[in-house]
Amino acid sequence: xxxxxxxxxxxxxxxxxxxxxxxxxxxxxxxxxxxxxxxxxxxxxxxxxxxxxxxxxxxxxxxxxxxxxxxxxxxxxxxxxxxxxxxxxxxxxxxxxxxxxxxxxxxxxxxxxxxxxxxxxxxxxxxxxxxxxxxxxxxxxxxxxxxxxxxxxxxxxxxxxxxxxxxxxxxxxxxxxxxxxxxxxxxxxxxxxxxxxxxxxxxxxxxxxxxxxxxxxxxxxxxxxxxxxxxxxxxxxxxxxxxxxxxxxxxxxxxxxxxxxxxxxxxxxxxxxxxxxxxxxxxxxxxxxxxxxxxxxxxxxxxxxxxxxxxxxxxxxxxxxxxxxxxxxxxxxxxxxxxxxxxxxxxxxxxxxxxxxxxxxxxxxxxxxxxxxxxxxxx
Numbered sequence: 496x497x498x499x500x501x502x503x504x505x506x507x508x509x510x511x512x513x514x515x516x517x518x519x520x521x522x523x524x525x526x527x528x529x530x531x532x533x534x535x536x537x538x539x540x541x542x543x544x545x546x547x548x549x550x551x552x553x554x555x556x557x558x559x560x561x562x563x564x565x566x567x568x569x570x571x572x573x574x575x576x577x578x579x580x581x582x583x584x585x586x587x588x589x590x591x592x593x594x595x596x597x598x599x600x601x602x603x604x605x606x607x608x609x610x611x612x613x614x615x616x617x618x619x620x621x622x623x624x625x626x627x628x629x630x631x632x633x634x635x636x637x638x639x640x641x642x643x644x645x646x647x648x649x650x651x652x653x654x655x656x657x658x659x660x661x662x663x664x665x666x667x668x669x670x671x672x673x674x675x676x677x678x679x680x681x682x683x684x685x686x687x688x689x690x691x692x693x694x695x696x697x698x699x700x701x702x703x704x705x706x707x708x709x710x711x712x713x714x715x716x717x718x719x720x721x722x723x724x725x726x727x728x729x730x731x732x733x734x735x736x737x738x739x740x741x742x743x744x745x746x747x748x749x750x751x752x753x754x755x756x757x758x759x760x761x762x763x764x765x766x767x768x769x770x771x772x773x774x775x776x777x778x779x780x781x782x783x784x785x786x787x788x789x790x791x792x793x794x795x796x797x798x799x800x801x802x803x804x805x806x807x808x809x810x811x812x813x814x815x816x817x818x819x820x821x822x823x824x825x826x827x828x829x830x831x832x833x834x835x836x837x838x839x840x841x842x843x844x845x846x847x848x849x850x851x852x853x854x855x856x857x858x859x860x861x862x863x864x865x866x867x868x869x870x871x872x873x874x
Contacts, residue, residue, distance in 0.1 A: 502741045505552030519732045520544045546731040556670040560707035568686025570724035571700035577718050581607030584628040588615040590638040590845040593834040615645040625657050635664040640794045640829045640853040641845045642769040644778025651679025671742045672788035676705045689820030692737045697730050748791030752856040756793045764872050769794040791856040800849035809871035819855035827853045
């Protein structure tokens, strides 16, 4: 099936009632038919029918082999890091979500996991950063918030040549636009809170691998069962609801984002626009090759930090808030919000500064959003 059909129908099968919507199984435990017999469900932390259907739907969308639905995007990232051992080394994108950096630098560094941050759009830099102990290359593409595009297929080749895994955070595009597993990635992650949910009402995370029978899948399953990061049943059902409109939402958001990015490029108070759907973006051609869309995220710089902060207070339709991917448009100030704990040297390397604003485009009318930005920039 094509993506739009998978998003609507997922892996749903009809029970005796013919219910169109998957039931919400709130049971924490399940009755055994007899000694050493099981229905396939024993304890809710290990498996739940509602969560299973959601995981199957994501697996289909990612063209993968197995998915785990988790309580947050950070829970999914944490499971990936738990695959490593003391002395192992990770090569990270130098532009990525601040919470990922915090987890690596403040938590896993204490357990002997070493990290190097490089521009992963520069394959030579990645190759130079690899060590005999490198077990993981971890990227975001497009990256948060500078919208840097990394070559998934080439990085997968580099990783595999050195005996490492490639993990791709696919949050900014969703599987509707980009399928990293088909490009050679070993693991794809999402903050499901963002585009997959799309309504700003669920905190969730997802982790998908290519082969359900692989040693990697076996290790992840053991970690998930042992540490209990599972998504709740009610949130799993809400995510199933959200997936049905994923394609409709993200395609409209991407179309509006391009209009806004083009308009921002004409504004006297805007000095730079970062959107991979603009032909002058350095990653434009690569993005066209490895994805089918450009997403709904636009970052831009204004003339001064004072103007950036003033814009946040002048907004009327767009909300000044953290997060992204929902039906409501949000403007974020990465320097003091999502990337507040980012090491200064990483922000300097990527150009993330106090003049940068990050816009998550929602489903409002493009003209209304442009009008709000216009009055906020030019008041």
